[in-house]
Amino acid sequence: MFSLSFIASTISSKLNPVLHPDFIFNRTRTGKRFHQLCNYVHEFADDIIEARRNILETDHEETEYEYTDFLDIVLMAQDENGVGLTDKEIRAEVDTFLFAGHDTTSSAISWAIYTLGQYPEIQEQIYGEVMQVVGTKNVEPDHLSKLKYMLFFIKEVMRMYSIVPVIGRSLKEPLTIDGVTLPAGALIEINIHTMNHNPAVWSDHEDFRPDRFSESEPERDPFSFIPFSAGTRNCIGQNFALNELKVVLSRLVQAFRIELDTSHEVVPQPKLVMRPKNGIKVFLRSR
Template identity: 45%
Template sequence: MMFEFGFNQQYSSGKTWAFFYLAVTTVIVIVVLHRLFKAFKKFQYFRSLPQDKNFSFLLGNIQNIPKDPEARINYGRSKMDNIDPKLNCMWMGPFDPVIVVYHPDTIKAILKSSAPKSRGFARIYEMLLPWIGEGLIVSNGNVWQRSRRLLTPAFHFDILKPYIEIDNKAADKLLKKLEPFATSGEALDIYPLLTLCTLEVILKCALSYDVDIQAKSHDPYAQSTRQLTEIFTIRTRTPWYWPTFIFKRTEVGQTFFQCCDFVHNMADEIIQKRKKELEKEENKPQKRHLDFIDILLMARDEDGKAMTTQEIRSEVDTFMFAGHDTTASGTMWFLYCLAKNPEYQIKVQEEVDALLDGRDSDHILWSDLPELPTLALCLKESMRLYPPVPFIQRELTEETVIDGHTIPKGTLASVSIIHLHVNPTVWEDRDVFRPERFKWEEAKKRDTFSYVPFSAGPRNCIGQHFAVDEIKVLTSRILRKFTLELVPERPPPVRFAQATLQSHNGMWLKLKHRTE
């Protein structure tokens, strides 16, 4: 009887465990099936959106993107022209859809919100984190809102005014470096010289870093900053560098992180030194301009809380990244447009001459900037055709209706500025350089989201006036002294859309003295 009781007890216990395992297995199967069903429904939904029908279940349609950088841009343009004029779905793999928008009606749904910058594996902003940390470009949510509020005074007109003289002094050095090419008639790739010039400007405006970068191009801080920018660009276009644990183990990755450590330590030293100076009332900066660090050190929350050294460093590094390469790119393409359209180059030169003739110095003053309307129109048209930042990314924080399509929360959206600016449903004669289209009478008829070289909405570029002022000064000074010509024996520049719009084969120009 005891054996029978024990057997029955074991049988009952085994039966209980069997039911338990069955129940758990059933729940797991139901959960897995439910998630698979949701994933399938999501896949079906995104596959119903306008897109390239050449789809691979392994790669999505990323394999359709041409390797040639110019062809890559034209591939996106062909989808705008032939698939849908407002948006399309791009698959970065079988389960990673990206909504690409390039029409005012579709981009405003994204840019009007404070949707965060995309973060995570293979996202461009994630790759910037080791360098610029939670700076304004990368940060999201409350961190971004606080940074934006504290940084806004740093770009007030009263702060920007003294920077014009820094622009002019950097232009003086640039003109001396261009002089031999005008004398010899030798063609030059102007972009490297522009990059050194804009880097010198940003170092002096951000840190009061008083080093002649254009002459001393091997300066360790400047060299590290250039290397970081170059390696970041390489990583964004090299898929096997996307995983951080792999990137860290490559030679180029190790160089990147070494440069990060160097610029971080350098910035920390400068910040600590400046903090001590500002703590002494008699040493507060009075004879020099207030630089970016000064403003950040004096910034306070409503409750009087200051920014930490790490927060200040992140914003300084962000300013360094965003403030020199984009300006160099914008200046380079502007000069190219004027060389390609000599009738407008002459108009801008005549305007600059009328402003500066009779003066002792060719320096552009703050008060001169509004007196260059033709130059301003030409610059806008240049940035329409060649936007310094060709695309930006956002991650949707809530379900969003875009052109009648309900896009789920968490979807990555790419705003293709370079295609928006040549959308044939928005721009007549889209490939023609016609600055008059930005005159008020014509411009007021267009949607304000049809032209966004500095993004738009609450997350627009906080430093856009700084960049435009610098481009105007550099271009005016160059055109005052030289006439620009294309180099017929060289092929036209090949656009390369990365973090900034580059030329894959350089920007080759010829210079002539205006007295010839």
């Protein structure tokens, strides 16, 4: 599968003007490796899609269950003329969920676990809420909206560690900011990590305080905190990601008390996704 270091090297190669033309890049070792990995990913997604399509076509009655998943919806989607998505369009949607949804959520879970170990008192507050709302049972859908302090905690984790540190946008039309006009087609880099540590917006921005997202905090500009981007190009899976985090963390604190390995230094390293440079090490103590 892809590694972040390989992706970074690929991007660096493409920024080299000599390697910018595809007919040159494709003949380099990096280019060949890039296409090899792309083909592997596409075959993996195609196999998933084909298997599900066969189920829908040959066993349609048994698949009419109460809840349909993302892939069912994509495969059955049609426009007003009854035309569905092409195979390539379906694969693009699957690729988005496989990678954009997996890498970012796993990073957020890692930083959340690290932060629980950092702040035992916050961990116990979350544990208390989970026991009050969920108890020792499995987490059910109606529990999720009741885990309010955990939502504050997750948001503060994403503010502190900026799971996606930078996002890019291409301007469709000229944009004027502070008297400077940027032309249409310009690539804009939005530094989310800097926004999340802007002292003009976040008081004591280096302090970890979940309560800064409570209703008692003063209102902020809605675009001052955009861990899932914002506007028409925001992340379509943000509610799913937040619920996934709630479920994983709830089950974790139900069973274990998390303690940091204080001999191991954790260094945030911003890449495509915020990663700990040397990993994260914790001890899980049974409750």
